[in-house]
Amino acid sequence: MPYFPEHSLIQPLDTYNRSLLDQVHPEHWQNPNPAKLYDLVVIGAGTAGLVVAAGAAGLGLGLKVALIEKHLMGGDCLNFGCVPSKSLICSARMVADLRNAVSLGICSYEPIDVDFVTVMARMRRLRAEISHNDSAQRFQNLGIDVFFGEAQFLSEKAVAVNGERLNFKKAVIATGTRAADPQISGLKEAGFLTNETIFSLTERPKRLAVIGGGPIGCELAQAFQRLGCEVTLFHKNAHVLDREDIDAAEIVQNSLIHDGVQVILGSAVERVEKLETGKVIHFQHNGEIRNLEVDEILVSAGRSPNVEGLNLEAAGVAYDQHQGVCVNDYLQTTNSHIYAAGDICLNWKFTHAADAAARIVIKNTLFSPLGLGKSKVSDLIMPWVTFTDPEIAHVGLYASDAEAKGLATNEIKIPFTKVDRAILDGETEGFVKILHQKGSDRILGATIVARHAGEMISEITLAIATKQGLNQLSGIIHSYPTQADAIKKAADTYRKTLLTPRTKFFLKILTKFS
Secondary structure (H helix, E strand, O other): OOOOHHHHOOOOOOHHHHHHHHHHHOOOOOOEEEEEEEEEEEEEEEEEHHHHHHHHOOOOOOEEEEEOOOOOOOOOHHOHHHHEEEEEEHHHHHHHHHHHHHHHHHOOOOOOOOOOOHHHHHHHHHHHHHHHHHHHHHHHHHEEEEEOOOEEEOOOOOEEEEOOOEEEEEEEEEEEEEEEEOOOOHHHHHOEEOOOOHHHHHOOOOEEEEEEOOHHHHHHHHHHOOOOOEEEOOOOOOOOOOOOHHHHHHHHHHHHHHHEEEOOEEEEEEEEEEEEEEEEEEEEOEEEEEEEEEOOOEEOOEEEEEEOOOOOOHHOOOOOOOOOOOOOOOEEOOOOEEOOHHHHOOOOOOOOHHHHHHHHHHHHHHHHHHOOOOOOHHHHHOEEEEEOOOOEEEEOOHHHHHHHOOOOEEEEEEEHHOOOOHHHHHHOOOOEEEEEEOOOOOOOOOOOEEOHHHHHHHHHHHHHHHOOOHHHHHOOOOOOOOOOOHHHHHHHHHHHHHOHHHHHHHHHHHHHOO
């Protein structure tokens, strides 16, 4: 089977990328002859689709499972998201550490020589090495019928791929999302990058503009600045990461500026024109029209669901062009035989959210006879991380969410200036903030800003999921010195609020009889 045009996104076609493609879309792959009836047909081989297919086939129950992928197995996470971006972020952090080494008594030499070609080659090599986990051959070895081609529903219980009809008992739509087109005049003509093409760069752009100050925009703006680009970040609102805790977003924004990123807030890009010397961005800022010439433009302004071409109408599946496939709390579509999982239907656009949703789908499609014992999305306790430096990690409710639910709250904030390990590491820019119900130790949510916030948030996620309150966290022994000790300090701070005058009176009596 020839490569689809989308394989042009995987560039250059060096040894590493050829190895990747051999795994995630083999050039000479032969689609199998369809079975008469599948227990489960999964459309989309990103995280959600792969987990559903492997989970169903791996149970050893003899279930007949088909997996259909239009482009590249592994989806965004492997090919254009988590994997390549974290490789670059690792290299970029090393640059930052070298620049900060003098404050730790280590001599470093400026300017630091960043070999951009080698950084990108390392990323391609690691991506190729990891790709086996998502490979067509691995899933075939699991007993899954793997089809490459464009899926199109024929009816409520049948789908076509490359002219072949696949009949199913149940189906799962897991086609994910793509970078949204911001519809800026002249942008297409000038040319631009998205998360699907920026990892194909082989030469470092001297001047890079990033449109959009959300998580992806901030992560890549900081990484490319540290790797030697002159980065300008355009964001339409008053501060970056505006869906996050405002104190947390301010720390990351200041970190971007400290790294040298030019952050232009409250801006609106009006048009782009291509010149021989570069691409000129015309934008509005503080009531004035200004312009900036750059070499490349990265667009990171939201995501659009991949619903086109599926012929969802034939299957009786309702969808929205902006929100994706419509599902209920059980991830069931308007066709009771068809479910959805991952970015195509969730507000949480995270790999781990897709994984969690896939597990719900396995349970609800295969092991909930007559609808009994179904699992709900609303029961999930979902953490997330923005992988800037420092990272922002969050789980549960924000104060505004709690207020909307009519919950009275208190907030405990422990700055890392009060945490010994953070002081010793020279990483005091950050905090642990825990929101709890007023008059109770019940944890409602938490935000952590730290170099390794993503590693720390799981403790609080577990506490919320298992209904362990601040009293219990206070009783947990934390190794010293660690930055996670900030969590215990927050819990201890709550315990101290329980020392009311009346409590102290009774404690004093106890000491007399002890």
